[in-house]
Amino acid sequence: MQTMESRQQANAGSKRRRNSLRGWRENVAGYLFVAPMFIGTSVLVLFPILASVVLSFTNWNIVSGFKKASFVGFANYQDILSDAIFLKSLGNNLLILLAIPVTLAIALTLAVLINRYIYLKDLFKVIYFMPFISSAVAVAIVFRVLFHPTRGPINQILMSLGVENPPGWIADPKFALVSVMLIMIWTGIGFNMIIYLAGLQNIPKELYESAQIDGASSWTQFTRITVPLVSPTTFLLLVAGIISSFKIFDLILVLTNGGPGNATITPVVYLYQKAFLELKTGYASAVSMIIFVIILLITLLQFYGQKKWVNY
Amino acid sequence: MAEQLGRIDLRKLILTLLMAVVGILFLMPFAWMISASLKFEDDVLSFPIQWIPDRFNVIENYKEVWTGALPFSLLYWNSIKVTILTTFTSATVSALAAYAFAKIEFKGRNVLFMIVLATYMVPPQTLLVTQFLLYRWVGLYDTHLGLILLNSFSVFGTFMLRQFFMGVNNEIIEAARIDGAGHVRTFANIAFPLIRPALATYAILRFIWTWNDFQSPFIFLNSDKLFTIQIGIKSFADDHGNIYSLMMAASVSAIVPLLIVFIIGQKQVIEGMQLGGVKG
Numbered sequence: 001m002q003t004m005e006s007r008q009q010a011n012a013g014s015k016r017r018r019n020s021l022r023g024w025r026e027n028v029a030g031y032l033f034v035a036p037m038f039i040g041t042s043v044l045v046l047f048p049i050l051a052s053v054v055l056s057f058t059n060w061n062i063v064s065g066f067k068k069a070s071f072v073g074f075a076n077y078q079d080i081l082s083d084a085i086f087l088k089s090l091g092n093n094l095l096i097l098l099a100i101p102v103t104l105a106i107a108l109t110l111a112v113l114i115n116r117y118i119y120l121k122d123l124f125k126v127i128y129f130m131p132f133i134s135s136a137v138a139v140a141i142v143f144r145v146l147f148h149p150t151r152g153p154i155n156q157i158l159m160s161l162g163v164e165n166p167p168g169w170i171a172d173p174k175f176a177l178v179s180v181m182l183i184m185i186w187t188g189i190g191f192n193m194i195i196y197l198a199g200l201q202n203i204p205k206e207l208y209e210s211a212q213i214d215g216a217s218s219w220t221q222f223t224r225i226t227v228p229l230v231s232p233t234t235f236l237l238l239v240a241g242i243i244s245s246f247k248i249f250d251l252i253l254v255l256t257n258g259g260p261g262n263a264t265i266t267p268v269v270y271l272y273q274k275a276f277l278e279l280k281t282g283y284a285s286a287v288s289m290i291i292f293v294i295i296l297l298i299t300l301l302q303f304y305g306q307k308k309w310v311n312y
Numbered sequence: 313m314a315e316q317l318g319r320i321d322l323r324k325l326i327l328t329l330l331m332a333v334v335g336i337l338f339l340m341p342f343a344w345m346i347s348a349s350l351k352f353e354d355d356v357l358s359f360p361i362q363w364i365p366d367r368f369n370v371i372e373n374y375k376e377v378w379t380g381a382l383p384f385s386l387l388y389w390n391s392i393k394v395t396i397l398t399t400f401t402s403a404t405v406s407a408l409a410a411y412a413f414a415k416i417e418f419k420g421r422n423v424l425f426m427i428v429l430a431t432y433m434v435p436p437q438t439l440l441v442t443q444f445l446l447y448r449w450v451g452l453y454d455t456h457l458g459l460i461l462l463n464s465f466s467v468f469g470t471f472m473l474r475q476f477f478m479g480v481n482n483e484i485i486e487a488a489r490i491d492g493a494g495h496v497r498t499f500a501n502i503a504f505p506l507i508r509p510a511l512a513t514y515a516i517l518r519f520i521w522t523w524n525d526f527q528s529p530f531i532f533l534n535s536d537k538l539f540t541i542q543i544g545i546k547s548f549a550d551d552h553g554n555i556y557s558l559m560m561a562a563s564v565s566a567i568v569p570l571l572i573v574f575i576i577g578q579k580q581v582i583e584g585m586q587l588g589g590v591k592g
Contacts (some may be wrong), residue, residue: 029412038428128335253526285441289438296505
């Protein structure tokens with residue numbers, strides 16, 4: 001690819017020398033084609049993020065208006081980092097991360113089974129993918145009823161199986177976050193599975209064939225060949241999972257609205273409450289910046305970690 | 313190996329059956345949702361679960377959802393409008409930019425591409441506050457146009473389509489240019505048709521994401537009459553929070569049509585997701 005590109009550039013370079021008019025026209029064409037995208041991202045992403053940086057140092061409040069706003073330095077950041085609810089939301093987000101390895105393990109198992117050991121592959125892909133494609137709002141509404149502490153089907157089934165005191169799920173501060181994680185696992189399996197399926201196609205078939213000849217069991221093949229060779233995919237999915245965990249909004253907002261007693265609040269839900277319920281614009285901008293920095297750090301970690309941790 | 317050909321592998325068959333059982337358990341929440349949406353309210357939480365109800369209240373439930381105070385017919389129309397226009401705009405904007413980044417040699421191309429790519433790292437939620445202020449200021453708040461614009465500039469789409477345009481042979485482009493075709497004609501008549509399958513894949517993904525998008529309409533719309541399905545169903549659930557049969561009928565109405573679209577276009581959806589790797 002690199003050689004092709006440099007050849008392209010060399011070609012273009014010589015042409016430009018021959019015909020500067022053509023070069024000028026190329027420039028105009030290029031800018032016109034890129035203009036909608038570039039203007040759109042500038043107005044909707046670049047400008048807002050820069051404005052957020054500035055706003056995060058003010059105490060602006062939408063209601064009181066511009067005039068009463070003033071610069072407060074790092075006060076917002078200090079307040080946020082010492083706010084017990086924000087720290088709780090960060091802690092919750094860290095706990096939510098535990099759902100990712102579980103999702104990955106189930107997804108990889110299913111992917112391997114679908115890839116080699118069963119019939120009707122396409123049907124099963126579709127089945128496991130369905131929750132992922134479904135509206136998170138509707139899913140949250142369904143689970144609100146399924147998780148009903150006394151009369152919900154899940155607890156009715158548990159009680160009929162002999163569980164005397166089933167958990168109160170989303171009504172119980174101790175189990176609310178677990179409930180959110182269970183739904184995340186349920187919806188996330190399909191996506192992770194199909195990415196794993198793509199990853200599995202890159203493992204040479206000969207490896208399995210020679211392992212079979214050597215008499216390796218399916219389990220040995222799984223742990224010695226599949227798991228290590230699919231590690232680039234695992235790493236990708238792990239990072240993607242961490243980043244998307246910081247973006248969950250619809251599921252929590254509709255399922256628990258961050259409750260009960262902030263048991264399921266996450267930084268994004270906290271941001272929403274500060275910005276759109278309490279209308280603390282400056283403060284919420286600072287929360288945005290903190291979330292932004294966290295995700296940026298994870299992304300950088302991905303860039304540098306890839307070489308170090310991925311097997312081959 | 314040879315003796316396995318032509319006859320059914322027993323181990324494979326057993327594993328398939330086991331997988332089918334797991335699959336059925338996996339889809340149980342959907343089955344429960346559909347079943348509850350058919351019932352009288354009194355029967356919804358009865359136990360043991362009646363998967364196929366004794367008595368049906370389908371017509372009444374769905375009639376309330378589709379023609380009630382916040383009718384789903386309106387929500388559907390709004391969602392269809394917003395989703396189709398967003399998909400169309402986003403695909404066009406991304407295809408144009410992708411073509412330029414892949415096939416036009418212009419000054420500053422790499423810098424512009426890096427800038428666009430860098431914005432991909434910004435999580436959408438961190439932009440909500442200032443986008444909201446901006447929208448209020450320019451009058452795009454509480455409009456469908458604002459909502460459409462919000463999701464029309466996709467870095468993911470641009471990046472993905474650029475990969476495909478890079479795969480288009482340069483000689484084909486050059487030949488067209490030597491014949492006197494400008495970039496607009498080269499793009500429209502030559503490059504664009506070649507990447508049509510990739511564009512279709514991107515369009516399907518954008519359609520699903522926009523259809524399921526809750527956050528943007530939730531923050532940027534205020535009037536009931538502009539609501540899309542995702543916020544409509546939340547507001548319906550807030551109003552009918554204790555009437556589970558109606559909530560399930562609303563959920564079915566929100567989920568099932570898209571599931572049908574997915575089942576029809578499953579190959580493209582799944583391949584598109586595999587291609588994209590990450591949701592964007």
